[in-house]
Amino acid sequence: MKKTHGPALLATFATALSLALAACSSGTGAAKAAGGGAANSDGSPKTLRIGYQLIPNGDLVVKDQRWLEKALPKTRITWSRFDSGGDVNTAMIAGSIDIGLAGSSPVTKGLSAPLNIGYKVPWIFDVIGENEALVARRATGIAELRGKKIATPFSSTSHYSLLAALQDAGLKETDVKIVDLEPPDIQAAWSRGDIDAAYVWTPVLSELEKTGKVLVTSKDLAAKGKVTADLAVVRTAFADRYPKALSVWLQQEDRAIKLIRSDRTTAAAAVGRQLNVSPDDASKQIDQLVLLDGRQQAGPQYLGTASRPGALAQNLYSAAQFLKAQNKIPTVPDLDVFQRGLAGKELGDAFLR
Structure with missing residues (x-):
């Protein structure tokens, strides 16, 4: 059975135009820059553009089962596949997607100068292990x-x-x-x-x-202090305009984790279809990750709450120090930059009310 909790997480683009062009052509599917628009009559977004990766976590279950499409019937859901978090950052800067999956290292860069991407972290897809x-x-x-x-x-x-x-x-x-x-x-x-x-x-x-x-x-x-994770990032403008839609998205991701725990056969089959592997292989790949439900993520070890940001902020700060030492970013932001980058309020609204 999959472990459901783990150790606390530790852990220049030339011009805006070039980034936008790269986002529309990179990898296997950066979404088109168009999207969003006015809200529906019920306040839901007309379009929700999601950037995903082929990683055997709950996001693939949500996609396979079409839970978002059912939970937001008036919203057009688009799924665009990316090969890396760097491409997701590029698409975020270009305004091509609303929610995406990126690893903790690219998110650290995204929250740091010179990128300063206008996004925040509302969810931890997985803590990376042997995968x-x-x-x-x-x-x-x-x-x-x-x-x-x-x-x-x-x-x-x-x-x-x-x-x-x-x-x-x-x-x-x-x-x-x-x-x-x-x-x-x-x-x-x-x-x-x-x-x-x-x-x-x-x-x-x-x-x-x-x-x-x-x-x-x-x-x-x-085990030596260099923990990495796959994180969700949401455009701050989208989160501010459509908090209910973001809450629905969070609840579907949480639902996927609970399905993986309670019905591995169904969950593995869903992940297997998305990865084009057998359910047995998918189940083995799932086992290489640490998966957390919403209430666990709202704890002090991880995302925390609006009033008390979790340890993930310190982990991203530590990653920034490492990246600066490797000359991968020019400066290390203050810790509060990463604390503000955690969407603790949104997570709390979804699971702690």
Whole structure:
């Protein structure tokens, strides 16, 4: 049975125009910039644009079961697939989506200068565990990767974890050659023999494990203080204008976690359909994550409440310090920037009333 609680979470684009163009063409599906518009007569949005990723958490259950479409019958729900949190950040800046999934590292960047994306975190999709890992072809330890070519999606949680793993092994970033590839491209490059190692997540990770060796997982790094998570981000303007719709969205995500706990067969089948894998494989992938329900997330270890922001703010602040040390962001924002970035009020309205 899936563990339902885990340790507390620790953890420049050139112009606005170039970002907007990138958002409309990146990956496998940035949503079109058009959308939103006036509200329906009942106050619900006419359109809700969601950016999702192929990660075996509750979001895929919500999508597969069409719960949002049923709960918001007057709202047109669009689902656009992304390959990484960096692409989600780009789409958020372009105004292409209203809610998206991004890892804690890209969210840290999104809340920091120079991006300062106008969004906040209302939900934790999952705490990352063994579903993200560093896999190598002909190495038994990380130190053996010196001079090797390692692929990972830049600005992702995997990128953050790779840098942490190298640092822990006594290697500098310049001791290896890190290349920026999205997960599908990593799988293709691995098949061609173009790369020596990769830090990536399932389902691509599962394919690489067939011919490679796992050197370290994100669960291993979490035990050393470098915890990562998949977070929801919602445009602040959308959250302010449509609080009821956001509450409905939160309740459906919570419903998915409860289904995973109570009826794994149905939940695994739903996730399997979205990932195009068997229910058994989907269930195994689900087990590699830590999933939290709404009440758990409103606790002090995680998102917290409006009056008392949770430990996630400190975790993102710690991640910002690490990213600054790696020259990935120019400055570290004050802690209150990350505290304001947590949507504790919205989470409390959905589950604690």
